[in-house]
Amino acid sequence: MIPLSWYLILSAALFSIGLYGVLARKNAIAILMGVELMLNAVNINLVAFWRYLDLKTVAGQAFALMVFAVAAAEVAVGLALIISVYRRRKTVAADELDLMKW
């Protein structure tokens, strides 16, 4: 059986890639994709921990399902907000949206 640590390394790597994407990318869609990678890393963590450590309850699985549902809601709202910005400004690049700064 594959050891638990492999899953955790995979999830940590995925999380880091996602976080890098969020911090380094300028395009809002790419930033949202980075967030999705981070959320998937969380899901891998949850399901792996559940499978290896906590088979008697379903807390880990239930948590992962909640994360799916919330991620879907967040992306739906996120894309709607991105579209509303695009309609006004014709761009979704985070660094070009600088109407407000000190």
Place this chain on the structure above:
Amino acid sequence: MNIPAFESSMYLALVPEITLLVTALLVLLFDALWDEEKRRNLGWLTFGGVVLAMVLAFFIGQPGATPELVWGGMLRHDWLAFTFALIFLFGAAITALLGMDVSELGRRGEFYILLLVSTIGMMLMAASADVVMLFLAIETTSIPLYILAGFFRKDDKSTEAGFKYLLFGAMASSVMLYGFSLVYGFTGTTNLLAAAQGMAAQPLALSLGVLALLLVGFGFKISAFPLHFWAPDVYEGAPTPVAGFLSTASKAAGFAVLMRVFMTLFPVDSHYWTTLIAWISMFSMTVGNLLAINQKNIKRLLAFSSIAHAGYALVGFVAIDQLGINSVVFYLGAYLLTNLAAFGVAGIFWQVAGTDEIAAYAGLSRRKPWLALAMLAAFLSLAGMPPFAGFVAKVVVFLAAMQAGWTFLVIVGVLNSIIGLYYYLKVLNVVYHYRNEETENLPLPISAPQGIALVVLAIGILVVGFLFGPFFNLTSVAAAALF
């Protein structure tokens, strides 16, 4: 742990949430039935529902003397959650009143529904005793707020505010969620209290790592340094009543979660994280206040001031004893009254003058003396001047830190209050001393709901400032629930 699966008395713990949900459904129904003219009454409907929720919570939803876990251990029905619920409900009621006559906002059912749903989320946040519930509650609060921040679809600044709030918020909550998944993994349980025993057995580096991940999410919610940078942009762009709600109720919800999770989950490592929180507090106060000095836009100024106020509230939290938690809850209550009033005045002024520039406030004391007086009360209370609520709140926060031995932190706090006083008085100077012959004689109408909201807030600021006893007792009972 022995948690009863279901008893019908558990509904009592959810009375305010259920009332708000029913109100939201009614708003949805009447939004479809009423025409444009009548839809303003949705604001009164929302206000009525929220006030009813407060009354019901007060008379039948009060928690018992001992905290109890309800709904399979998902929620904790205790005085801390109850006190915070009252704070959030009050904020939502005032926000509904202030938003009613804002064009493109007050006649839209969505505004009220999102406001109510986000308030439900905040109450659940303050009561959560399980990481799954906590995550769900935080997102229930945040997602409606993202939409509310970007509510003016035809306004460049508002759409940009919603966009930035969403991107930063989604990032912060994902990092926090990764922390939650590690809590579950290290302890094998999602219940906060049971997880605390598991976390105590972990090596220090691991628990501090998890703590740092969680702090990203909570720090974002309370807009503390170094996760404060979204606040000025979002407050400036968001519709003013929404900005007021964000800076008060949403911040208070973040503090509720921060206090409950850190005190429950990491009590053994408190020596390390209180030092961390003390540094965050110092930087929040200093950065917020220094950047506020040169602001030309009133909402941006209030945003930087709200970052500083997150720092002041953290001063009390650093004490992590009963007086410390008590002072934070009290501070957040007083800050809610004060800042809602400040944003309320800014919203009323914007609606007539169409600008948030501080320079445009010249001559306000002649144009509308009562509005200027409300602004005076709000700004002096923000600055922490007696006899207003902000003064008492600052005193208890500093007192708590002092008793716990954080003298240096208190000195930084007091110095910061002096910087704060400078820029608050600078605004009041424009309002009271500057003249503007052109606009001075123009009318500045205040509608009935806005008037009611401002009067309630102004009286609240004074009452909490003079008769803080009963409020202080409530918050001390609330703080006791954590120990």
